[in-house]
Amino acid sequence: MxxxxxxxxxxxxxxxKTQALQPFDLEVKQGEFVAVIGPSGSGKTTFLNIAGLLExxxxxxxxxxxKDVTGLSDKQKSRLRNEKIGFIxxxxxxxxxxxxFDNVEMPLRYRSFSASERKQRVMDALQQVGLASRKDHYxxxxxxxxxxxxxxxxxxxxxxxxxxxxxxxxxxxxxxxDGIMSLLKDINAKGTSILMVxxxxxxxxxxxxIIEIRDGVLSxxxxxxxxxx
Amino acid sequence: xxxLKPILSTLWRSKSAPLLLILQxxxxxxxxxxxxxxxxxxxxxxxxxxxLDEEVIFTLHTNVQSSEAEEMIALVKQDLRxxxxxxxxxxxxxxxxxxxxxxxxxxxxxxxPTEEDMNIYTGYFTGDEHAIAAMGLELIAGEGPSEAEVQxxxxxxxxxxxxxxxxxxxxxxxxxxxxxxxxTTVYLNYEPFIVKGIVKDLKSVWPGWYSHANTVLIxxxxxxxxxxxxxxxxxxxLEQAKQQxxxxxxxxxxxxxxxVMDYQQIRADKFKSETAAIKTLYWVIVGLVLLTLLGIxxxxxxxxxxxxxxIGTRRALGASRTDILRYCMTENAIVTSxxxxxxxxxALLANVQLVNHFDMAPVPVVYLLQVAGVILIxxxxxxxQPAWMATxxxxxxxxxxx
Numbered sequence: 001m002x003x004x005x006x007x008x009x010x011x012x013x014x015x016x017k018t019q020a021l022q023p024f025d026l027e028v029k030q031g032e033f034v035a036v037i038g039p040s041g042s043g044k045t046t047f048l049n050i051a052g053l054l055e056x057x058x059x060x061x062x063x064x065x066x067k068d069v070t071g072l073s074d075k076q077k078s079r080l081r082n083e084k085i086g087f088i089x090x091x092x093x094x095x096x097x098x099x100x101f102d103n104v105e106m107p108l109r110y111r112s113f114s115a116s117e118r119k120q121r122v123m124d125a126l127q128q129v130g131l132a133s134r135k136d137h138y139x140x141x142x143x144x145x146x147x148x149x150x151x152x153x154x155x156x157x158x159x160x161x162x163x164x165x166x167x168x169x170x171x172x173x174x175x176x177x178d179g180i181m182s183l184l185k186d187i188n189a190k191g192t193s194i195l196m197v198x199x200x201x202x203x204x205x206x207x208x209x210i211i212e213i214r215d216g217v218l219s220x221x222x223x224x225x226x227x228x229x
Numbered sequence: 230x231x232x233l234k235p236i237l238s239t240l241w242r243s244k245s246a247p248l249l250l251i252l253q254x255x256x257x258x259x260x261x262x263x264x265x266x267x268x269x270x271x272x273x274x275x276x277x278x279x280x281l282d283e284e285v286i287f288t289l290h291t292n293v294q295s296s297e298a299e300e301m302i303a304l305v306k307q308d309l310r311x312x313x314x315x316x317x318x319x320x321x322x323x324x325x326x327x328x329x330x331x332x333x334x335x336x337x338x339x340x341x342p343t344e345e346d347m348n349i350y351t352g353y354f355t356g357d358e359h360a361i362a363a364m365g366l367e368l369i370a371g372e373g374p375s376e377a378e379v380q381x382x383x384x385x386x387x388x389x390x391x392x393x394x395x396x397x398x399x400x401x402x403x404x405x406x407x408x409x410x411x412x413t414t415v416y417l418n419y420e421p422f423i424v425k426g427i428v429k430d431l432k433s434v435w436p437g438w439y440s441h442a443n444t445v446l447i448x449x450x451x452x453x454x455x456x457x458x459x460x461x462x463x464x465x466x467l468e469q470a471k472q473q474x475x476x477x478x479x480x481x482x483x484x485x486x487x488x489v490m491d492y493q494q495i496r497a498d499k500f501k502s503e504t505a506a507i508k509t510l511y512w513v514i515v516g517l518v519l520l521t522l523l524g525i526x527x528x529x530x531x532x533x534x535x536x537x538x539x540i541g542t543r544r545a546l547g548a549s550r551t552d553i554l555r556y557c558m559t560e561n562a563i564v565t566s567x568x569x570x571x572x573x574x575x576a577l578l579a580n581v582q583l584v585n586h587f588d589m590a591p592v593p594v595v596y597l598l599q600v601a602g603v604i605l606i607x608x609x610x611x612x613x614q615p616a617w618m619a620t621x622x623x624x625x626x627x628x629x630x631x
Contacts, residue, residue: 054625075549082547093542097242107546109231166628
């Protein structure tokens with residue numbers, strides 16, 4: 001579903017080349033829950049941005065759901081992001097001026113869904129995260145955990161090939177974090193692949209696989225399959 | 230218009246900045262519509278035909294070297310003969326005043342001799358048998374005065390009994406059939422005059438006057454110690470004619486010439502204040518449009534800077550650059566349109582005041598539409614750069630913590 005071959009990323013200034021990610025290979029299969037861990041500055045965010053088509057890579061090949069994304073135009077990448085990837089951000093990134101319904105509906109507006117289909121998808125997604133009854137509320141009327149649930153609903157509404165979660169519990173207390181992790185595992189159990197970047201090793205241990213990034217080098221740590229059983 | 234609902238929701242939830250912009254646009258619109266209308270009205274005055282063949286005409290004031298009535302008349306006739314004989318001069322006449330000049334006469338007129346009948350004032354000109362031809366007026370009915378019918382008048386003392394009137398004058402009294410005025414008697418200053426001819430157009434001295442198009446031309450050779458001559462040059466020989474006439478008249482000892490002016494100059498002098506007002510209004514418009522442009526630009530740019538993270542999120546969630554551009558342009562179009570709607574109401578209210586206090590005609594709807602179009606375009610132009618800036622926001626911004 002997601003395959004990266006000899007992928008590398010470097011940043012250049014006039015005189016200095018900074019290798020953010022050393023060439024690496026990675027494959028995430030349909031239905032897998034993969035955690036990416038590493039200390040600050042290790043290249044986690046760069047990896048996440050590349051996986052989410054938010055940033056270009058310098059060399060290698062990236063195939064997403066069978067489609068080689070190398071050399072795609074900005075418009076094609078936008079479309080692919082919209083259709084294949086569901087993003088969950090650490091800061092939720094909800095739009096404060098829009099109510100929950102409109103927030104969840106927002107990415108669907110960039111696709112050719114009819115209004116009734118959009119409505120159906122939004123309500124299904126909100127139902128899935130347990131917030132359908134609060135569709136007319138605004139983000140600031142919710143707790144952090146509820147806001148992240150809305151963000152998850154937004155990610156799910158477009159039926160993506162996989163979820164890309166960037167520190168999804170980073171801004172939450174432990175109780176809310178547990179709730180979110182539990183929700184993510186439920187979603188994964190229904191067949192949606194998840195690639196989660198986190199600095200929390202305990203949460204990472206709940207994934208099927210753990211990829212560690214250290215100084216731009218990716219390595220598979222272990223496969224704690226028993227952890228999600 | 231798939232962005233409409235989220236844009237409206239966003240604007241509704243954060244009203245203050247859009248409201249200020251709406252207010253600015255509305256004020257701009259109000260002033261702009263009325264300023265444009267004032268300019269158009271004033272410009273219409275500037276180009277309104279006087280009825281004269283202005284390109285080949287010039288006028289002058291000169292003195293008569295006598296104070297005896299008979300001698301004055303003889304000297305003026307001699308002046309006219311001398312000027313008419315010049316090769317560059319096609320015709321010449323003596324008049325009491327000229328359309329658009331700085332001085333003129335008017336008279337109460339009516340179809341009867343009583344005070345109640347004298348219900349309107351009209352522009353009043355005198356001229357000899359050459360006046361119609363010299364001015365280049367178009368005689369559209371009846372005939373002009375013959376040489377024999379022209380009386381010599383010292384200080385309006387002669388008793389003329391005939392008149393040539395403008396079509397405007399004829400329509401005033403015979404709106405259904407203006408030709409019907411021919412041969413009828415009209416009263417000027419309580420004196421009867423038989424209408425002998427109708428000219429297509431002859432304007433009064435005062436543009437903007439309610440009776441500007443209603444004039445009469447009386448067959449009088451009006452002579453005073455300082456009389457006025459209107460000279461028609463041959464086509465393309467205006468400057469030459471001016472020089473020849475001045476040279477010829479100055480042959481007379483004691484001659485004084487004043488205000489030797491072609492009609493371009495007379496017109497420019499007449500409309501000096503209007504021209505200045507138009508220029509001022511133009512600058513007001515330019516300033517206002519610029520201010521609005523800057524206001525919209527500043528607001529749009531501020532909004533983009535404030536929403537960088539949000540734009541990055543939208544991009545990450547699948548919005549293409551075109552989607553972002555369309556969102557920004559649509560948002561601006563909505564704010565501008567609301568401003569225009571408020572502006573239309575304010576402009577109409579302001580116009581009602583102008584109509585009531587300054588006797589202006591109500592502003593036509595077409596001006597509202599045109600100014601609305603201009604402001605909409607200005608708004609879209611102003612938002613181009615900030616919108617383009619928004620499209621450059623990287624989707625990777627969505628994953629950054631600041």
